[in-house]
Amino acid sequence: MRIVFMGTPEFAVPSLKLLLEQNYEVVAVVSQPDRPKGRKKTPTPPPVKEAALSLGLPVLQPERMRSAEAAAAIAELAPDLIVTAAYGQILPKAVLDVPRLGCINVHGSLLPKYRGGAPIQRSIINGEDKTGVTIMYMAEGLDTGDMISSVEVAIEEHDTSGTLFEKLSAAGAELLGRTLPSIVDGTAVAVPQNNEEATYAPNLTRDDERIDWSKSARAIYNQVRGLSPMAGAFTYLGGEVFKVWSCSPAANGDKAGATPGTIIRTDNTGITVQTGQGQLLLTNIQPAGKKAMAAAEWLKGARIEAGSSFDDGGAQ
Secondary structure, eight states, X not given: OEEEEEEOSGGGHHHHHHHHXXXXXXXXXXXXXXXXXXXXXXXXXXXXXXHHHHTXXXXXXXXXXXXXXXXXXXXXXXXXXXXXXXOSSOOOHHHHTSSTTOEEEEESSSTTTTBSSOHHHHHHHTTOSEEEEEEEEOOSSSSOSOEEEEEEEEOOTTOOHHHHHHHHHHHHHHHHHHHHHHHHHTOOXXXXXXXXXXXXXXXXXXXXXXXXXXXXXXXXXXXXXXXXXXXXXXXXXXXXXXXXXXXXXXXXOOOTTOOTTBEEEEETTEEEEEOSBSEEEEEEEEETTXXXXXXXXXXXXXXXXXXXXXXXXXXX
């Protein structure tokens, strides 16, 4: 059976390797084009491309899967099945119609919740205590296809999007291995999604990363976890961007009369900040122009006093 695999980030690599471990014939791997990274903006291959090349697999990187050239290239490969995992583009009908067994997707949520490009991050940001992986047939809409199988994964108190990516990546590969035989032999049962229960997880924007200190300590804590270790949450101190990479709700309650964003205390545990409800202890931070570091380490040389304030930089 000929399979074309489509994926881009590290999340998809275990699923690609699973196909080879179970002796499926992967005739090509499709990934997003190399993108500039770092201060020097050096073109950098995505993790799936790197994995595919190390495994001796041919790689295609069309800029737009909706182009006639991309669809023709996929058709020429004559796949029986297309497997995608966090590829990053919606497949057009011209591609969906190519494989005789259809196209399936390894999606990082329990559909129909969290359709879209950032289900893992937003599940943490929204304070969910569980998520999972769904394998689904692909349709022309955004994650709207019929579901084939799913597995639930707990979101633990100290999970970040990084740790949850790892958990769901492994769970998705294992689920794919259990699901493929039924797709191949035609016994897979496809269950339509209940669109009335659908929620969406659009890609993150700069505004999603900005800390609103009027929110509760718990909400900001979830935001920071959901954005770590990728983009990171940020605020402003003295007019300069100040990133927060880790924090925790403080045990003490609100300080009477303190405005949200006010620094209540600085000590060897970090920086305690008043929020709209409760206080938040910042433990790993990144001031403007510096590397990420423990807040306690930065405080050894920083001139900051209780009563100073973080703010949103004038966000509307």
